[in-house]
Amino acid sequence: MADFSQLREAVLTGNAPAAVAAARQALDAGVDPVELVNQAISPAMEEVGRLYEAGEYFVPELLLAARATKEVFQLIRPLLAQKDIPPAARVVLGTVQGDLHDIGKNLVGAMLEGGGFEVIDLGVNVPPEKFILAVEEKQAQIVGLSALLTTTMPAMKKTLDVFRTAGIRGRIKVMIGGAPITQSYADSIGADAYGENAAAAVAIARKLAGR
Numbered sequence: 001m002a003d004f005s006q007l008r009e010a011v012l013t014g015n016a017p018a019a020v021a022a023a024r025q026a027l028d029a030g031v032d033p034v035e036l037v038n039q040a041i042s043p044a045m046e047e048v049g050r051l052y053e054a055g056e057y058f059v060p061e062l063l064l065a066a067r068a069t070k071e072v073f074q075l076i077r078p079l080l081a082q083k084d085i086p087p088a089a090r091v092v093l094g095t096v097q098g099d100l101h102d103i104g105k106n107l108v109g110a111m112l113e114g115g116g117f118e119v120i121d122l123g124v125n126v127p128p129e130k131f132i133l134a135v136e137e138k139q140a141q142i143v144g145l146s147a148l149l150t151t152t153m154p155a156m157k158k159t160l161d162v163f164r165t166a167g168i169r170g171r172i173k174v175m176i177g178g179a180p181i182t183q184s185y186a187d188s189i190g191a192d193a194y195g196e197n198a199a200a201a202v203a204i205a206r207k208l209a210g211r
């Protein structure tokens with residue numbers, strides 16, 4: 001396995017130029033961009049979250065780490081898109097209403113793109129109606145909902161309820177995720193699947209798309 005310690009360190013310290021340089025070096029050495037996300041970026045951002053919770057990091061450190069990640073994604077996104085995989089399905093992705101966390105959702109989106117999915121990312125604080133419009137407009141088969149707050153988990157249920165009322169629930173598969181989400185919560189609100197992390201999201205989306 002490639003040594004990602006420099007890249008991880010650069011993300012952890014929010015050093016965007018060093019992160020981009022380390023990522024470029026790894027890619028030039030032939031590392032698969034999907035592996036780079038799985039083995040370096042995702043664990044580094046999860047560690048950033050832990051450090052914040054432990055009171056060792058504060059908001060500025062978080063935002064710097066997120067920016068470093070974003071710049072690395074700018075480098076690898078075109079490579080992910082080039083991978084020789086037929087488009088699997090269209091996924092509408094967003095963080096539910098009331099919730100502004102998007103680091104995990106962005107990782108999920110990038111990994112899905114890497115897995116050959118077309119991703120329509122609606123951003124954060126997305127009301128149910130906006131998901132519906134995107135599903136209709138893009139003829140998407142899968143919807144991915146993210147929530148990081150226990151207080152916004154009910155917005156996932158509400159979103160699914162509005163899908164049912166609007167008559168689109170039968171046409172789409174819904175997967176959900178985010179730190180407070182569990183399989184039993186997904187079952188309780190009638191979601192089709194729960195994914196623990198970005199790598200799981202790809203495997204689940206493949207299954208939901210019937211691949």
Ligand code: B12
Pocket residue numbers: 042045046048049050052053059062066098099100101102103104105107108144145146147148149150151175176177178179180194195196197198199200201
């Ligand atoms: C970063 C962060 C912020 C940043 C967000 C920046 C951004 N652009 O996202 C800022 C500083 C803005 C922020 C604000 C707030 N935050 Co905050 N934040 C975090 C923190 C530290 C890390 C979250 C993160 O990015 N983790 C790293 C990513 C990679 O992990 P992830 O998000 O879990 O995503 C992975 C999986 O969950 C999964 N996944 C995620 N989404 C999806 C979707 C699908 C479909 C699938 C399949 C999988 C999946 O895959 C991802 C990749 O592997 C967490 C603590 C933590 N450790 O979770 C608190 C945390 C979530 N925040 C919290 C709180 C309370 C807040 C605020 C209310 C604080 C305040 N008083 O203002 C506000 C809320 C603002 C709002 N309305 O949303 C609490 C929530 C507590 C609770 N019980 O609900 C936490 C848990 C911290 C804590 N322990 O108190 N926060």
